[in-house]
Amino acid sequence: MSRRPDRSVDAITRHADRKKQAREHPGASPLRGLGTFGMVGWSIAVPTVGGAFLGLWLDRVAPQDFSWPIALILGGAVLGSFIAWAWVSREGPGRGGDDQ
Template sequence: MTPEQDKSTEQIARQARRMKSTRDHPGPSPLRGIGTFGMVGWAIAVPTVGGAFLGLWLDQVAPQGFSWTIALILGGVVLGAIMAAAWINREGGER
C-alpha cells in the first residue's frame, strides 16, 4: 500500500468511527424537550383535575368543615409534582 492509500484508509476509518459515535450517542433533540414539557404538564394536570372532580363530589356527598375540593386540588398538585420529578430523574439518568 502506498502512503497515500494509508491516509485515505485512515480518513475513512476515522469518519466511520465518528458516524458510529454520532449514531450511538445522539445529541439533545428539540422534540424531546417538547415531549418532556408535555409529559410534566400532564403528570401535574391529571391528578389536579381528578382531585377537583373528586373533591366536588365529596363536598356534596360528605360535607365537612373544610372544602374537599381545595384539599384534593392541593393533593393532586403535590402528587403530580412528585410524579413529574420522578419521571424527570428517571429520564435524566439515561444520559
C-alpha cells in the same frame, strides 16, 4: 516499488465509527426540551384535575365540614409535583437520560 498502505480503508472506518457514535449518543434537541416541558405539565395537571373531580364527587357522596375539592386539588398538585420532580431527575442531563 514499495506499496503504500491503503488510506481509504482507514478513512471509511473512521467515518463509520463517527456515524455509529452519533447514532448511539445523539446530542441535545430543542424538541426534547419541549417534550420535557409537556411531560412536566401533564404530570402536574392530570392529578390536580383528577383531585378536583374526585372532590366534587365526594362533596355529594360524603359531605364534610371542609371542602373536598380544595383539599384534593392541593393534594393532586403536590402529588403531581413529586411525579414531575422524579421524572425530571430521572430523565435530566447527567442523571441517566440519553445525555450520558
